Amino acid sequence: MGMTVVEKILARASDLPSVKAGDVVEPKVDLAMSHENAALVINQFIEIYQGTSIQPKIWDPSKVSIIFDHRVPAESPKTASNQKKIREFVATNGISKFHDIRGDVGGICHQVLPENGYVRPGSVIVGTDSHTTSHGALGAFAFGIGATEMASVWALGSVLNVEVPTTIKVNVSGKFKKFVGPKDLILHLIGKLTAEGANFRVIEFHGPTIRNMSTSGRLVICNMSVEAGATSGIVPADKETFRYLTREAGVKGKIVLVSPDKDASYEQTIDIDVSKLDPQIACPHTVDNVKSIKAVKGIKVNQVVIGSCTNGRLDDLELAAKILRGKKVARGTRMLIFPASARIYNQALAKGYIGEFMKAGAVVMNSGCGPCLGIHEGALGDGEVALSTTNRNFKGRMGNPNSEVYLCSPAVAAVSAIKGAITDPTKGVK
Amino acid sequence: MGQVIYKFGDDISTDIIYPGRYMATVLPTETPQFAFADIKELNDRMKAKQVPPGSVIIGRKNFGCGSSREQAVSTLRGYDLIVVASNFARIFLQNSINLGLQTVTCPEIDTNVGDELEVTSTEVINKTTGRRFPVIPLPKARQTIVEAGGLIAYTRKRVMAGKSSV
Secondary structure (H helix, E strand, O other), rough: OOOHHHHHHHHHHOOOOOOOOOOOEOOOOOOOEEEEOHHHHHHHHHHHHOOOOOOOOOOHHEEEEOOOOOOOOOOOOOOHHHHHHHHHHHHHHHEEEEEEEOOOOOOOOOHHHHHHHOOOOOEEEEOHHHHHHHHHHHHOOEEEEEEEEEHHHHHHHOOOEEEEEEEEEEEEEOOOOOOOOOHHHHHHHHHHHHOOOOOOOEEEEEEEHHHOOOOHHHHHHHHHHHHHHHHEEEEEOOOHHHHHHHHHHHOOOOOOOOOOOEEOOOOOEEEOOOOOOOOOOEEOOOOOOOEEEHHHOOOOOOOEEEHHHOOOOHHHHHHHHHHHHOOOOOOOEEEEEEEEEHHHHHHHHHHHHHHHHHOOOOOEOOOHHHHHOOOOOOOOOOOOOEEEEOOOOOOOOOOOOOOOEEEEEEEHHHHHHHHHHHOOOOOOOO | OEEEEEEEEEEEEEHHHHHHHHHHOOOOOOHHHHHOOOOOOHHHHOOOOOOOOOOOEEOOOEEOOOOOHHHHHHHHHHOOOEEEEOOOOHHHHHHHHOOOHHHHOOOOOOOOOOOOEEEEOEEEEEEEOOEEOEEOOOOOHHHHHHOOOOOHHHHHHHHHHHHHHH
């Protein structure tokens, strides 16, 4: 029996000739990522060594990455003190893949890792963040874990007792209509699978639409695979992966492209033709409450957000800038834009997008998780409605349980900001 | 024996269990105060110590979905609650195993608030109604971590074993 991509990766990382779904393995970790919650990881890591005569020691500091993104710059003395503690730990332990709060190399972890070439096809990546699934876009097996599990990884260099997940194969064909793209595809798929449809499973993406999709788009679909409960989303590495890594991420040296075997075993196969797909909207308060834009157009929005690890990349900002060019954000609507990384922010600045956003009346914020998880900026008022390109619309997600969040693509967000209401970009927008 | 203190529906996210705005608080000794912070009535009862250890909260499908934040587990662990649900989201379940929060996968669970439940390794017995519901046991690989007393203890053993074999 052949293996899926993830089975191949786990076999290699566990020093086994082959593995199959259901096997329990202990894969070696190639990259272990944390953000501000490294503060808790550090505590748990030290706790492991309590009562032993052994000094706490990270198994391989070159494989640990810490990126500040959730609360940047710090919103409170508590966060600032956590960040200070992490900085000191990073220095003491020689962690080089550390990205502080900076306007040159900072940003959101799920953009900073790929753009710096830290993510390689065939690798095992764990992160103390559920959207670690993003890195499957480059053919890695990447999944979210808790802080204590990360402490264990720091100590041992492997993840204990991992059950090899079953895989759902998704074949995507057809050409997107104008202003329809990867975000609409993944929202559509989550609606089909439901929020738990891929729980404990991997989603492996195939088909001509995926082959023709940029890495930026692949990051969108893998990022949100977790919203169907998936352990990981993964796009088998190909020519585009190679192009991205060598041209955009500065990777030198050998890149191994891992593909599934032809006779790999899948739990189910789903075929999607995107050629007739309309813009998709995830309605409050679950990400699987997905509707065609036709069902929700005209709903007034108080805040429009473009950004996040899902849709804050250069192509997203370019599309939004084109739509907003020479237009104004509607009165009564606030528009917040936060690029996924400082690198992207600088590129958008050079291309003039940032100036266009500001001329239109949008507020451009520093790279970071920002309003997506309601921590320190862009909170909603009671009864307010947000339309956002982020990845979650759970009750209270943008900081207020008495508000509503709709999720959409950058094209829908941009055109809706002009109208002040949910608007279909495929209808009469140049 | 524990009393059902609250019943939830499907897809209870970690944002509901532990809202994102409290994520700067990480210590398990400090997180319990923010459990279900946006469900004021429940949060008030918990903070007022009206919820004895062993009390049960009921979820349906996909309990603990969303973020990997471990505070969502430590906040409930702080009250020694038992969570009985039809099923759990992967990361929440793993975090519960790692930290020793008792999670019980019970697909057919049917109770009312106030019912007294007895949880065994194979079933949940509703002492109030007399009904019994089968429990899906944890896979062996995860049970091993529970039996070791959580992931810290389990990893500690491994670290010490590694040291002695060198």
